[in-house]
Amino acid sequence: xxxxxxxxxxxxxxxxxxxxxxxxxxxxxxxxxxxxxxxxxxxxxxxxxxxxxxxxxxxxxxxxxxxxxxxxxxxxxxxxxxxxxxxxxxxxxxxxxxxxxxxxxxxxxxxxxxxxxxxxxxxxxxxxxxxxxxxxxxxxxxxxxxxxxxxxxxxxxxxxxxxxxxxxxxxxxxxxxxxxxxxxxxxxxxxxxxxxxxxxxxxxxxxxxxxxxxxxxxxxxxxxxxxxxxxxxxxxxxxxxxxxxxxx
Numbered sequence: 001x002x003x004x005x006x007x008x009x010x011x012x013x014x015x016x017x018x019x020x021x022x023x024x025x026x027x028x029x030x031x032x033x034x035x036x037x038x039x040x041x042x043x044x045x046x047x048x049x050x051x052x053x054x055x056x057x058x059x060x061x062x063x064x065x066x067x068x069x070x071x072x073x074x075x076x077x078x079x080x081x082x083x084x085x086x087x088x089x090x091x092x093x094x095x096x097x098x099x100x101x102x103x104x105x106x107x108x109x110x111x112x113x114x115x116x117x118x119x120x121x122x123x124x125x126x127x128x129x130x131x132x133x134x135x136x137x138x139x140x141x142x143x144x145x146x147x148x149x150x151x152x153x154x155x156x157x158x159x160x161x162x163x164x165x166x167x168x169x170x171x172x173x174x175x176x177x178x179x180x181x182x183x184x185x186x187x188x189x190x191x192x193x194x195x196x197x198x199x200x201x202x203x204x205x206x207x208x209x210x211x212x213x214x215x216x217x218x219x220x221x222x223x224x225x226x227x228x229x230x231x232x233x234x235x236x237x238x239x240x241x242x243x244x245x246x247x248x
Contacts (some may be wrong), residue, residue: 019105022058027112028069029056029090029150031157032076034121035174039139040190042154043076043126044146046134053147054154055135056112069115076135078125083118083173083240087160088153090114095149116157118173162192167243169210172231180218180226181205204246210235 031054032043044052055076059068069084091111126135138144140158143151164170170191171184185201205211212232217225 018058022060024105025108025110027056027058027110028065028072029054029112029114029153030069030072030076030084031114031116031154032073032119032124033116033140033157033161033174034119034124034137035187035190036121036137038186038190039141041121041137042140042143043124044136044138044143045128045132047131047147048133051147052144054150065113069113073115073117075129076126077117077119077123079119079123084115085117085160086113086115088114088156090149090153092149097148112153114153114157116161118161118170120173120176122176158191165191166246169208169231169236169239169244172233172236178214178216178228178230180228182226184229208239208244208246210239 034041034043043055045055046052055072057068057072057075059065063071066084066086069086073082073084074080089111090113093109095112096110121137126137128135140154143154145151146154161170165188171179171187174187175183181202184205185196185198188201189196210232211229214228214230216228218228219225
């Protein structure tokens with residue numbers, strides 16, 4: 001598991017000297033989605049002696065915004081090369097109303113760049129860092145009160161993800177390597193928040209030529225075991241770049 005790269009020994013030192021490492025006034029907040037037990041999850045942090053928040057961080061002086069987002073994701077999940085999408089910038093002057101840190105660079109106004117990530121739940125082992133006491137998954141429908149405008153950021157990420165379902169494939173980063181068609185449909189239904197017609201969904205998924213049906217079936221079920229599928233990685237990657245036209 002990667003450790004968070006904060007060259008400080010305490011929160012006080014970070015508050016006093018952080019500007020020497022990070023850009024002032026600009027931050028990154030990441031909405032990390034996972035899928036487990038037929039529920040869409042989001043990864044949250046709990047500040048030490050404070051509320052819950054999205055995983056986020058600051059941009060180093062010699063680091064691009066995308067590089068900082070990927071670094072934050074690796075520190076939080078331990079994963080490399082995962083799906084990461086920049087979706088919005090949040091800059092309301094009052095977005096950090098009630099900030100407790102006064103005087104220090106971190107207590108001043110920040111504009112934050114929002115990213116959302118899709119990760120395979122079972123491969124992530126969340127861990128807190130110097131500034132947090134807990135890091136764990138929450139159902140998106142059961143998220144507690146979040147700091148500042150982080151609930152707005154999370155909702156905007158979910159809205160963006162839902163809009164993207166008609167234009168880009170989803171599933172490779174959220175499901176196990178091998179999965180059934182009902183599992184894939186349940187993922188889409190959970191993201192959309194509504195049921196889908198089984199026959200129409202299967203027809204549309206197969207027409208995209210992104211799935212490889214395996215000879216093996218899922219074991220352990222009471223009914224006739226469904227076939228297992230996996231994504232064609234090359235075609236999936238191409239579809240992410242060129243887009244799709246499907247309708248649910």
